[in-house]
Amino acid sequence: MTTSRAAEAFAPAAADIAFAYHARTRHSLRRYAAGPETLDWDAQPNPFREFAGSPRSMLPLTSDRLATTFADSCNGTAPIHPLTIDGTALLLELSFGLAAWKELGPDRWALRCNPSSGNLHPTEAYVVADNIAGLSDGLHHYISREHVLEQRCRRGAVSHAQPRLWLALSSIHWREAWKYGERAFRYCQLDIGHALGAISYAATALGWHARVVDGTDSATLAAIIGLDRTDDFAGVETEDADVLVAITPRDINAPARAELPPRYTTDDTWYGQANRLDRHPLYHWPVIPEVSTATAGEAQDAVTASSPRPPLAQRSRARAADLILNRRSAQRFDAKFTMDRAAFLALLDALLPRAIPPWDIWPFAPRLHPLLFVHRVEGLTPGLYALPRSSDAGTSLRRALRPDFDWQRVERAPDHLPLFHLLPTDSRGVIRTASCHQAIAGDSCFAVAMLAEFTTMVSENPWRYRQLHWEAGLIGQALYLEAEAAGLRGTGIGCFFDESVHEMLGVVTAEFQTLYHFTVGRPLTDDRITTLPAYPGRTRNEAGVLP
Template sequence: MNDYHRQTAYTREGLGGHALDWGCQPEPFKRYRQRQPIPLEPARPPGAAFLDLALAWPPPAHDPAGPLDAAGLAAALLLAAGITARAWDGPEAPGLRAAASAGALYPAELYVAACGITGLDDGLYHFCPAGPGLTPLWDGPLAAALGRMLGQTPSALTFALTAMYWRSLWKYRGRAYRYCLLDAGHMLANLELACAAWGHGQRTCLDFPDRSLNVFLGLASDDEAALALVQAGPRPAQPGPENPGLPPLDRQALPLSPRVGRDATVLMAHAAGDLEGPGGTRLWPSLRASAPPRPLPPPQNGGPGLLATVRARRSRRNFIPGGLDLAALSRLLTAALPAPGPCQATLLLGPGGEMPAGAYLHLPQERALALLKASDQRRDLAQACLGQLWVGQASMSLVLWADLELLEERGGPRTYRHAMLAAGRAGQRLYLAATALGLGCCGVGAFYDQEVAAIAGLPPTAQPLYVLACGPIKGGMR
C-alpha cells in the first residue's frame, strides 16, 4: 500500500497532465434502473453545538436527542451527504454537499440498513442527495445478517459509505483512490457527528469482509466498493434472520457516463487491503517528540450548532494575514484530531500568532505542540502544492501524514484505508471547526509528495496523505 502511495506521488517531472473527456463526465448521482427513490421525511435537526460534540470525543453516552425515527434518520443523512449550496446561482447549478470533495466529484455514496425505525419500513436503502430520497434496495429486517457479517451486535441502523471510482478516476487517474478514501473520510466525519448528536450510541467499523458486504450492498465489484460502516442505535427487537437468503438481483444502477473507465492501479490498491472476515481492535504507533512539547490550553466548547456549521462550511481560499491565538489553535486541533490514530499532523504556522512561526508536531494525547523547525515554511508549501499560492497566505497549514510502512508491518495492508480515512475525517472536522470559529479552510490533495515531506520535516519513512490550509479570511467573523 506504501507502494500505491509512492506510485501515485506527484513529482515535478511526472505530473502527467491529461485532457478531460467531457463526453464521459460522470453523473454525480447514482440512479437505479428499476427502482425509484421515496422522498425523505422532513428532517428533525439535532440542536447540539458542533464544538460540544467534536471536543468530547469519542461521544459519551447521553440521553437521545429524539426518537429513532425517519425524521432523525433524514437529519443524519442530510448532515452526512446532503446538498447544502449551489456552485453558482440558478437551478441548473451543480449542488455542493455537506462534506468537501476533491474536484467536487463526489465519489462517495451512502447506504443505510434500517431495522425498527419508526416511519420507515425495515430494509436496505441507498441515499440519493438529489430529491433528496431513499431508494429501497432490499425489503425486510437485515440487522442480524449485518451483525453477523461484522462480528458485532445487530443495530437498528447500519450506514455504509462506498466509493464509485470512475467519478474521481475521470479526472485524477491513478491518484483517484487517494481521493476516494479522503472524500469518504470527510463524509464519515459528518455522519459520526450526526449520530453523536442524535445520541443513540454508535460504532465505526473499518474492518469488514469486503466481498460479502459488497454483494450485500449490490455493488459492481470493479467499479465501486464499501469503505466504511457506522452502526447506530440499540439492538432491534426483531433483527431478522442471520441468513436472509440471496439479495435481490434487480438493483442495477445506470452507468455514470457512456464509457466508464477502470484503472488497474486503483483496483489493485483496493484489493490489497481486502479482508475475509471482521476485524478486531487496532492499536496505533504512538509519537515521541524530540523537543519539549508546549501544551495548548483546554479547548472551550460552545459556538454554533452542528446543522448551522455543516450548512455554512465551504472551501474558502481568500486568506488574509493574521495569526491564530492559542485558544483557537487548541479548538481547531482538538476538534480535528481528538485522539491518537493512524495519521499524524504537522502544523506549519506563519507569523503574528501566539506561537512563533515554524513547523510543529501535534501531540494529541498531550494536547501539545513540539517545535520541529523555527522558520516560516508556508511559501514553500504553496509551491509544493502545485503552486496554489493561496496556501501560502493561510495562517496555518496542516500536513497529515503516516508512516505507511510501519502501519502495514504492524497491521497489514488494510491500515492504508484506516490512515487515509482518518486523514479525510480530520480534514472535515478541521473545516467544521474553522467554520464554527469564523475562519476559512480548504483541503489540498494536489501536492508534490516528496517536497511536502521535506518542508514538513517528516521522518524519512513517512509520507504526506493530505494538506489543509486554514486561517482568517476576507469577510470572516474574526
Template sequence: MQDTPPAELPPDLPPPSVADLVRAYHRRTKHRFERYAAGPETLDWDDQPAAFRHFEGVRSIPLPLAEPTQQGALGEALRRPFAAPVTQHVPFDLASLGACLHLALGITAWKRYGPDRWAVRANPSSGNLHPVEAYLIACEVPGLANGLYHYEPEQHALECRARHLSTGSLPPGLHIALSSVMWREAWKYGERAFRYCQLDTGHAMAALRYACAAMGWSLTAQPQLDNHLLASVLGLDRLADFPARRAQATELEEAEVLLSLGLDNSPAPVPTARALRAASSSAVWMGTASSIDRHPMYHWPVIAEVAALTREALCTTARQSSLALPPGQGGEHENAASGEGPGFAEVVLGRRSAQHFDPAFRMPRTAFMHLMSRLMAQPAAPWDVLPAVWEMHLLLFVHRVEDLPCGAYLLTRGTAGNALQQRLNQHYTLSPVAGLPPGLDLQLIAAMEAPALQRLARSLHCHQDIAAHASFALGMLCEFDPALEASPASYRELFRQAGLLGQVLYLEAEAMGLRGTGIGCYFDDAVHEMLGLEDTHYQSLYHFTVGKPRLDERIETLAAYTNRETAVSTAPNVTAEPIMSTTEEASPEMSPRFQRISAQRAAELIQRHRQASPPTLALFDTRDRMSFDAGHIAGAQFLSDASFGQIMAGLPRSTPIMLYCFRGNASQTWAGMFADFRYTEVYSVDGGHDALAAALAQPAAPVPAGPPGELSASLRNFLSARGFTQEKLNEAREHGLTPLMHAAWRGEVALLRELIALGADVQCRNADGNTAVWLACVAASEEAVRALAEAGAQLDSRNDTGATALMYCASSAKPAMLALLLELGADPMVTNFDDARAVDLCASLECLNLLRHTADLPT
C-alpha cells in the same frame, strides 16, 4: 512515467507480499517535482461523471430536512451550540433520520456562476466529485420496512433497493454502509484516485458521526466484515443491476465500511457475517442503477488492483496496541461546555471549502491553540467511529498566527511522538513552544522569514497559493509501515483517519468563523525530504489549510431543496465548490499561473519579440547541459538548479518567460517556479525542443495588428465579466482559456467573429491542449466552427492525448459536428497517442456510418 518492475526477480528473493504491493501503489502515485502521478491528459468538463446516482424502478421515500426552527427535541438538537455537550437523545423516526442524513451527506446549497451550477454537500469531497454512496440496512426500526435502501442526496430520499423477507438472527437496528464510485475521482485524478476515495470515506464517516452525536446516537464501525461480504449484502456484485456502457469499471461501486447506529440510548447492534448473509439471501431485489459515465476516455487498472489488495477484514486483534487512545487526552475541553457560539446545524450546513484566503488576516493565538487542542484524539465523537487509531502527527506551516513566529512546527498526537521528534532532531534542533494548553506538545522545527515560508509551502503544495495565503497549512504524518505490516487493509484506514481529522478541521474552523480547505495535491517525498525522513515509516497522506476566506460575490447561493415543503437553513453567500475547478474540493488555486502553448504559438511569440529592440523575451532551455551544447534554439539560455537563482536576480518580474525541455513536461515545473516568484507572463512549450525548432524553421507568419478600433459594447461586457482586457485579447486565464475560447465554448458567434477580426489567435491551446475548434464542437455550434475554419484554424490540432476535434465529436456522439468537420477537410486518419482513429472511438451508429469508409484504410 510509471514505476517499472524488473523483468524477472532473482531466484533467491521471495515474491512480494501484499503489503509490498500496496507500498508499490503508494510509491507510483506520489506527486514529484519532475512529474505528477499518472492521470488524464485532457478533461471534457461538459461530460463529467454523473454527480448523483439513482435507481430506476424502485420506491422512493422522501425524507424531512434538517430544520433548526422546528419544535421539540430534534429542533433543540439542531440549535444546540456546536461546542456544547449533548445532553439528550432524540427519538428515532423518519424526521430525525432525515435530519441526520441531511446534516451528514445531504446538499446544503446550490451554487451558480454564469451558466455553471453545482451542488455543495455537507460532506466535502476531492474536486467536489463525491465518490461516496450510502446505503441503509433496516431491521425492525420505526418507519422503514426491513430491507436495503439507497440514500439519494439529490432528492434527499431513500430508494428501496431490496426487501428482506426474513431477517433471521440479524439483531434489530439500523446500519449505514458506504461505498465508492471510484471512477468519479479517477476521471479527474487518474491513478491517485484510490487515495482520494478513502479520504472522502473518512470525511463521510466523520460527518455521519457528528450528525449521529447531535441526535444522541452512537455510531460504530464493523471492521470484522470484509468488503466481499459487504458488496454482496449491498448488491454491488449484481453486475446486471449496474449495466456497463463503454466500460463496466466506470459503473461499479466499491464496498467500503458498515456503520451500526445505537439508537435511543441503546448500544449499537453487532451484526454477524452469518446473519447478514441470511438476510441478504432472502432479499427481493429491485431497480437498475443510473449511469455514471457513458463515454469514459481512460482506464486505470491499478485502482482495481490496490482495491483488491486491501479488501480483507481489519486484523483488529493484531493491532490492539494501536487502538488505545493516548493517556491524558480524553474528556471534554474547557471551551466545550461553554454553551456559546453558532448552532450545530448552522455550522454543518454552512461548511464550505475556502477558495481564496485573506493574506492580511492574522489568526489569534488563543483560537489557534483551541483548534490544536480539538485535534487531539478523544474517546468521544467523532474519533470513536474509527476502528483503530494509528499515530498521526501534524507538520504545521504557521504563516500568520499572533504571537507565534513564522516557521515549521510539529504537533505530536499520541504516545509515539517522541520517536518522530528524535528523527527530526537529527536534522533540526526542535524547541518546545511555551504557554501551551494542557495536553499539547507543539515544537518549533525551524523559524523562517515569512516570504521564504510562503514560497516553501506553495512549492510543496503543487505551487498552490492557497497553502501560502492561509493562516497556517499542515500535513498529516502517519505511521505507514507499521500499519501495513499489521494489515494491508490498514492502507484504507490510514486515509480514512486523515479524512476524519480533516472533517474536524473543517467544522472547528467554521465554528470559529474561519474556513478550511483540504489539499490532496502535494509533492509527497519533497515533504519527507524537508524533514529528513528517508524511509517510509512515516508518510504524509493529507494536507489542509485554515484561514479567513475571501468571498467571491459573483457566485450566487441558491437553496438546497427548493421543491421541498421545509426550507433548509443555509449560510450566507460564500465561496464555491465548483466541480469544474482543479484543486481538492475544487479550488481555482490549482489553475496554472503559467500558460502551456503549442510550438507554433511559441514560434510566433519568439519571432514577434525578436523584432523588438532590444528583444524582450527571456527564452530558457531546461534540458541537460550536453543536449544544450549539442544544439539549442537561438537566443536560449541554459537553465539549471545551479543557475536559477542568479538568473532570477537580474531578471525583472515583468519580463516574459518562455521555457522548453525535451517534450514539454519538465518545463511546466520550471514555469511553475517562475510563476511562484511572481513573473507575470510565463510560457511552457508543449512538444519541447524538437517541435519548437521545427516550428521556427517554417516561414514566419505576419504579426497581426492590434485592435483596429473600438470594441462593441457586447464584447466589452463579455471581456469584463471574465476578467479580460481589450489590450490582451490572447491572454489565457483559468484553465488556459482565452476570450476566443470562451466565445467558442458558449457558441457566441458574433463575439467570436469580432475577436477574430481584432487579431485573436485561433491556434491557442488551453490547459488540456484543446483549441477553440474543439470548444466550438463542445458547444455544437456549426457557425462557430465555420468561422474558425475560415480564419485558418487547424482542424486536426491534437491535444495533450493526441485527440482531435474530430475524435471528440465521434466519441461524444455528435454526428452533425462530425459531418461538418469532414466537410471542412478534417483528416479522419489522424491517430491519437493510443493509435486510435476517430472511427475507433465512435459512440453512435450515425457517427460510425460517417466514418465507416476509413475503418480499413492503412494508417
C-alpha cells in the same frame, strides 16, 4: 510446479502492490502522477448514482428545527432522538445531503455536507434498517439530489428486534479517476474519512453514537450492500465496499463490537439496476482496481480507549446544523489576517482522540500526526511545529525527521497538548510550492501536512493503506468543522509534491509518509458565485412514497 503456481510464486504480495502504487502516484516537481491529458467538463460523469426500478421514499427535511448547539452535540448532551425514519432522514440530511447549489455563469453544481476533492463525490451511502419505524426493513440507497431513499432490498420476514440502524459507504473510483487519473484511489479513501467524520458530527447532534464496525471484510460488506449482485451493475461503473457504521442512541448500551445486519434470504426481494455515470470514458487506469484488490480486507483491533484528557475549552454555541450546513471549502484566504492564539490551540486540541466527534466513530489507535506550517498565529513564532497524536509517536517522529529540529514544547499551551516547535522560518513560499503551487497554502494562517505511520502498518496488513487515508480525511473533517466554529474556514489539499515535503522534513525512509494537506484561514468571498437553496421547492417536513 504448474505454470499457475509458478506465476503465483512470482506475483507481488499485496503490500508490495500498495507500496508500488503509492510510489508511482507521488507528485514531484519533475512530474505529476499519471492523469488525463485533457478534461471535457461538459462530459463529466453523473455525480448521482441511482437504481432504476427501486421504490423511492421521499424523506422529510427538518434540520431547521434541530436546536442542538455544536457545544451540546460535542459534549454528548444533545437530546436523544428516537430511531425512526424522521431521525434517519435528519442523519442523512446533515451527513450526506445537499448543503446548497452554486452558480457561476452557465455552470451549476451541488455542494454536499460530506466534502469531496474537486466536488466529485465518489462516496455512496447505504442505509440498512431493522425495525426502524416508518422505514421498510432491508437495504436502501440514498440519493442526495432529492433527499430520497431507494429500496434495494425488502426483507421478507418481519423483524421483532429492537430498532437497529447501519450506514455503509462505498466508492465509485471512476468519479475521481475521470479527473485525477491514477492518484484517484488515494482521494477516494480521503473522502471516506471525511464522510465518516460527517456521520459522527451528525449522529451526535441527534443524541446518537456512530462507530465503525471493525472486523468486517470487504466481501462481507459487499454482500451487505448488494455490490456482489453483478447483474445489477452490468455494463456500469462498479462500486468498492469500504466501511460499515453502526448507529445507536446514546442511552443504549451497545456492545463493544457491533453486530452485523441479518443475512439476506430467499424470502427477500431485490430491486433496481444501477445507472451508467459516464457513457464515453476516454481513459482507463488499471492500477486502481489492482490496488483496490490488494488492499481489500479487514482489521480487527482491540477497541481503543481514548486517553483521559480534559474537556475542550472552547465550544461554539451556534446550532450544530448551521455549522454543518454552512461548511465550505475556502477558495482564497486573506493573506494578512492573523489567527487568535487561543482559537488555534483549541482547534489543535480538537484533533486529539477523545470520546467525542469525530473520534467516537473511530475504533483504531491514532496513526497520523500533523506537521504544522504556522504563518500568522498571534503570539507564535512563524515556523514548523509538530503535534504527535499518540504517546509514543513523538519518539519515532524525532528519529524520522531532521536532526536539527529543536522539539521545544510551546509555552502557554495546555499541558495535555503535545505541541512542539521544530524550526523558526517563513514557510509560506515553500509550502505553497510543495502544495502544487496553490496560493491557499501560503495565504492561510497555517497549513498542515499529515504524516502517517506507514511501512509497518501496511506491511502487516495492506488494508491499512485505506485506513490511514480514512484517518487523514477524519482529521480533515475535524479541521473543517472546528474552523467553521471559530469563524474561519478550511480547505483540504490532496495535490502536493510528496518528495519535496519529505525532503523538507528530513524524511528519508518510508517509515512515515505524508498523505494529506490542509489549510485554515479567513476566507475571501467570490461575489461572482451565486448560492441557491439545497432543495428548492421542497416543503419542510414533506415526506411520502414517490412513484
